[in-house]
């Protein structure tokens with residue numbers, strides 16, 4: 182495979198951009214080789230700088246649930262381009278998207294408490310703002326997060342657990358003072374007792390529980406319904422807020438995300454990825470009484486020069502409007518096809534899936550970060566290379582999930598299934 186142009190671009194990039202990339206995992210460090218520079222996309226297909234074509238199972242890490250350049254999204258963007266790119270004033274597009282999201286969540290999440298929404302420009306900002314608001318509303322300081330969940334790169338959430346015991350956060354990145362993570366309690370997933378104990382010990386000072394209800398940033402660690410119910414109950418009894426980080430799962434696991442899938446109504450939700458239709462958008466949303474604390478109504482400050490950007494709002498609305506029941510049925514059928522084709526082979530490797538999110542792993546589906554097979558990344562690196570050489574683009578890390586998009590057909594799925602079965606038969 183000729184990737185000369187990608188190699189040239191990467192060499193130039195490394196002279197001016199740290200590591201050659203603007204987000205670390207793009208550098209291909211965990212799979213080896215040169216990152217592929219993409220040039221164009223159409224539907225489920227990508228073309229790189231050297232003209233190689235790929236079937237795209239990364240979909241920009243999730244946002245592109247309707248694939249590349251969907252005509253309805255392009256049309257919405259173009260219409261807005263004819264008016265303006267940004268005002269820094271309120272605009273109609275943000276009202277339309279806010280109304281659309283809240284209305285659709287109301288009809289899909291049982292007892293939805295998602296009554297207010299504020300837009301940001303990234304998922305990181307959305308989660309960072311949500312926990313600030315949770316702290317401001319409750320007057321409490323501590324946030325529980327789980328080992329194996331990613332919530333963006335804000336200081337207080339870049340934390341990992343020490344041992345299996347409930348530990349107070351130790352920063353997971355240089356440049357984060359330990360004081361910044363001291364109010365973050367890190368617990369293992371899938372462990373009701375650990376949550377109960379944390380509340381017994383710190384309950385009076387816990388503002389909320391933050392979780393990816395579909396943890397999809399450290400493999401796909403699907404949680405038990407009982408565990409998620411427990412989080413809801415514990416928050417209720419201690420006056421803490423349940424915050425679902427649905428930056429990946431929102432509008433992907435059904436329109437109402439994991440809240441709909443598990444029929445659990447969180448106090449706050451964060452969104453990103455799909456909500457921008459391919460443009461940089463995030464959002465945090467939730468109860469009206471909680472959001473009454475947010476500036477300018479209340480004392481919790483939060484802002485953004487380009488927040489609610491009309492082009493991004495138009496793109497997001499157009500994409501959400503494409504996400505009909507039929508669209509989700511189609512994605513579910515494709516996902517089920519991949520899962521059955523691969524898992525019927527009874528290999529050492531399996532596919533775990535929810536809706537249109539899938540993940541290749543060894544053995545039984547792990548529910549906690551420490552249950553993931555540490556030797557898997559080596560095999561995955563070879564698999565990733567094999568896929569690239571055969572025109573399939575997967576995320577460049579064993580810990581990243583794959584995404585399906587609506588323009589995909591059954592034959593696209595059969596292609597991935599065949600290639601992966603052939604590879605993992607000998608792995």
Ligand SMILES: *Cc1c(COP(=O)(O)O)cnc(C)c1O
Nearest residue numbers: 303304305331332333428429453
């Ligand atoms: C991607 C992601 C984020 C961060 O969003 P960015 O737009 O990359 O800042 C936060 N939480 C979850 C669950 C994510 O998947």
